[in-house]
Amino acid sequence: MQVLQAGRHKFLLLELEVESIEHVARQAGFAFKLEDDARRVVLDLHAENRQSPLLLFDATDSGNLGWFSRCHFYVDGASGAVLQTPITVANQRDRSGRALPNAVRVQINKELPANFRLPNRTPVTEQTIYLVLSNFLTALLNTGVGVCGGSVVKPLAGRTEPAGSRN
Numbered sequence: 001m002q003v004l005q006a007g008r009h010k011f012l013l014l015e016l017e018v019e020s021i022e023h024v025a026r027q028a029g030f031a032f033k034l035e036d037d038a039r040r041v042v043l044d045l046h047a048e049n050r051q052s053p054l055l056l057f058d059a060t061d062s063g064n065l066g067w068f069s070r071c072h073f074y075v076d077g078a079s080g081a082v083l084q085t086p087i088t089v090a091n092q093r094d095r096s097g098r099a100l101p102n103a104v105r106v107q108i109n110k111e112l113p114a115n116f117r118l119p120n121r122t123p124v125t126e127q128t129i130y131l132v133l134s135n136f137l138t139a140l141l142n143t144g145v146g147v148c149g150g151s152v153v154k155p156l157a158g159r160t161e162p163a164g165s166r167n
Contacts (some may be wrong), residue, residue, distance in 0.1 A: 014126055028141065030047055042107050054101065058142060059074060061158065071139065083146075112124060
């Protein structure tokens with residue numbers, strides 16, 4: 001990790017190892033395509049042998065209250081930011097524009113403000129990012145990730161349609 005100074009602004013520059021990220025994704029059970037840029041790492045993830053959708057659910061729907069009480073990660077549905085992490089998530093879509101139930105795109109930002117802290121005020125290091133990524137991918141498969149508001153990230157599990165919209 002490096003500390004960069006641009007005028008009066010300080011940034012942390014994470015030196016993430018592609019092999020470590022690949023290992024985390026593989027260990028979680030995802031097939032993936034990885035793209036490593038100077039400012040971010042992008043993973044296109046697909047849970048190939050999974051019969052049910054990834055556990056990305058609408059946290060605002062009272063029908064999903066059981067999921068909400070178990071989850072450790074929340075996504076801002078308007079921006080895709082996974083709250084209190086340097087991770088952003090987005091749906092992958094099929095040719096007709098529908099969200100694929102077993103696939104997501106995950107971006108890990110390498111440039112962070114110098115005062116960025118993970119939950120419990122944990123300082124950011126490459127090792128803590130690998131751990132957060134591993135926990136996030138496990139949550140998508142096992143415990144659930146809540147989508148809070150917005151219309152950019154679509155829920156994949158639980159009740160995904162607003163109540164009363166069926167014919």
